[in-house]
Amino acid sequence: MDIFGVPHQALLGQVMLGMVNGAFYAVLSLGLAIIFGLLRVVNFAHGAFFMLGAFIAFLIGRNLGIGYWPSMIVAPLIVGVLGILFERFALRRIYGLDPLYGLFLTFGLVLVLEGGFRVAMGSSGHSYPTPPALRGALDLGFMMLPMYRAFVILVAVVVCAGTWVVIEKTRMGAYLRAATERPDLTQAFGINVPLLLTVTYGAGVGLAGFAGVMAAPIQHVNPSMGSDLVIIVFAIVVIGGLGSVLGSAVTGLGLGVVEGLAKVFYAEASTTVVFLVMALVLLLRPAGLFGQEEG
């Protein structure tokens, strides 16, 4: 069966792959949206923390023999701690300034991290083995989908749903939401807002590190794996609405699918279609698809 002149297998196949990409976009934009929502910091280093997560998983796997499953927890934890240190000693100093300084500061961090890893590990990629339990492929009829990629989609949905639950349904999440709206009042109620900010940054970049571990078997670990990804994730967060957590996750998945579709019809444009959508959204509905107009 042909849809728009394209065999349906090709279409479904690319949409499927698009959902895998969308899974990464969702988890990454989740972290970025949370950080922007609470800290008002445009965390350009999000891609670098993604890369960090992947490299840590690779290094502890190679040097300490720690496998994929424990790495899924250990690597994001390490990334989170490093994020907390950065927030405490660097990011904190520029709160209250023009948000552009946050962007510049985190951009500097990107250069340091990427450059550092390039010096230590070289520019070319290192392969990370797919965990044995997830090798093999599922025959979906229209394509063979490697099990690992199906797993990635599942995990992303679980993580996004879990994060949403934490933010909307728990007390911690309530503090977060309160601090986002009125940090002064929240502090007046006795909640340690600076600590909340620190922990939030750590959690946000920890999510990025987690995405990095997930990406390692697919993308091969290399220092620049985060950098082209990060501007797309930015675009996604802007489309979804800076600060809307659910919005960015949904937008991430959705745009992954849009990219996949673009690959079928006009493959070269697939990397640019996200920016086209962002420009349109910004011009027509500036708060983003799910966001609220800034007061």
Added chain:
Amino acid sequence: MMAMPPALRRGLMILLGLALLVAPFVPQVIYPVFLMKMMCFALFACAFNLLLGHTGIVSFGHAAFFGSSAYVTGYALRDLGLTTEVAILAGVAFSGLLGALVGVLAIRRQGIYLAMITLALAQMVYFTFLQAPFTGAEDGMQPIPRGHLFGLVDLSDDTTLYYLVLAIVAAALWLIHRIVHSPFGHVLRAIREHEPRTRSMGYAVERYKILAFALSAGLSGLAGSLKCVVFRLASLSDVHWHMSGDVILMTLLGGMNSVFGPAIGAVLISALRHYFDGLGAWVTVVVGLIFILCVLVFRRGILGELHHLLARRPLARHRLKEQPNASI
């Protein structure tokens, strides 16, 4: 620069001018082609700062203007066989118009959203050039002949080209200086400081912003065109967002609150990259650290810090009292 005694300032300018005039005769001290590259980036950074420092608008997509002008000039020289000055003007006109177009779209929003629009539009420009057949995509547009200035002067000699680039960049920097210190520049600064008040005074703020975009883009394009002529090559790196990041870095390092501060940032970053390129990725790390330092402790940039230090001297403070509108 206001706090420096005029004699010292003049002396430094003369020294710089002499050094630049003499440079091509001593290629062992400093490679003339590298010097030309530095001049192009100094112009690029100062042009970019028309938007950032003087109008308060951050553009994440300035590489689009720099690189598209380079491509247009390259096309004009290589495929249309035009003379060099016409080719350069074509590039500048293109990037100026592109700047106006981007401006019209971008200024509908503010702050970070404006910046993201410029990024999105720049990515689309990048994509267009990646796909266009005449650019040669990853291989770059080459070889581009340097052409003849006014159809007469052969520019393939590096020394001849050097003096042309020096003259053009000096003129362009002088133009930027004039723009900043003109009534137009005052309005831009007013917009940066307090837009609603400026609007309430009757100024058509949108038109000023668009014009600022066009000027900044056109002059950035001039830098790109010159670089294309010097290296006989225009490539995707010229329109890539890394290039946009570079120019922001140079401006921040040099000091965005002065006219020529960004030029100093451009010179430093270019020199760092040129003399230490044997160290590979270490340069990236160092540049990143400089960026971080600039944001944390060095926000005024080099020129700004210098100015601040000098402004503390009693004589300078007296002089500053007479001119409250000095930078910073």
Added chain:
Amino acid sequence: MKNSLRLAMAAASVLALTAGAASAQVSGDVVRIGVLADMSGIYSDLSGKGAVEAVKMAAEDFGGTVLGKKIEVISADHLNKPDIGAAKAREWFDTGGVDMINDLANSGVARAVATVAKEKKRHIIVNGASNMGITNELCSPYAIHYAYDAYSLAHGTGKAVVENGGKSWFFLTVDFAFGIGLEEQVSKVVRDAGGRVVGAARHPLGTTDFSSFILQAQASKADIIGIASTGADAVNAIRAAAEFGATKKQKLAALLLWIEDVHGLGLPAAQGLSLTNAWYWDMNDQTRAFAKRFHDRVGKMPNMAQAADYSSTMMYLNAVKEAGTDDPDAVSKKMREMTVSDMFTKLGKVRVDGRFMHDMYLWQVKTPEESKAPWDYLKLVATIPAEQAFQPLSESKCDLVKK
């Protein structure tokens, strides 16, 4: 005020004097060879440090001096960017006193540097790139295309696969001069043999996730998936093809494969693949001796480009010696008169268009059982004589070729 002006003038004169002194030192007493390679990027394994060492070995084996002048080897990383490569070449020729630039892995860089070489009238020898432009529209008396090129790869692997029944092709091409040039040459071979090209997908250099491209290849239903990429790109593409089940119905043709790629894939994944290489370490005693010395210095076996770096440097130095000068025109003439007989080839000669003529070879990757030792990966299938392996002069677009 007067004081500061005087100060300025004094400083300027000091500057002028020191500048004058500095310009007295010049590099005329050294024969300098620059290795412009990919030192840190995706092709750094194929080129990189190995290339530099190969050239250094040649300089040392030659005796360290030629015509009483010292031989110096320097290197730089072009980062796979033509503008950086061209700028470096320009600087080397202008102020670095470099007489010959070698390796030039990456066709985009090689093309850009070939233009600079023609303009500055200084020598380059291309060993790590395949694009045909070096001996066609960009040819000059100063550029030599030594090791392999797209035509020979197409007429080696391409021809063999088509003749084995691979009639319909889908290309997976890396999106710059190398991939595009190779795809062009192989497409011609396929069409000339009565086959057809069903489609092509271009991917950026350094792609790690080939899933969507493999899907496109599968959707095309072509017999053959032609991989016009190399190094890590080819390795990742081949792995993805297996992962997504493409190899069940389609065959892979790796149009430029190196022993490093076989090493990266592992014999179980790579066995049976055909590849065209100009040289292999295990061909004869001479190649084995060179390979052992290289292995001791670098830690891995040399590939055809690195062997060519060594051989071409030797040829250049010999030409300088016989010409009695390092003047580029004299050396150019000498290089085109000499016959090369060394560990690289038994009968090699530089043609008028800059093409170094030598035999090419078609190899097949051994099965794990056939391989008896580390790096014992290839078995010889056929020898392609020089006259058949390379583009005939009648088809050349080089303006040095008299028609």
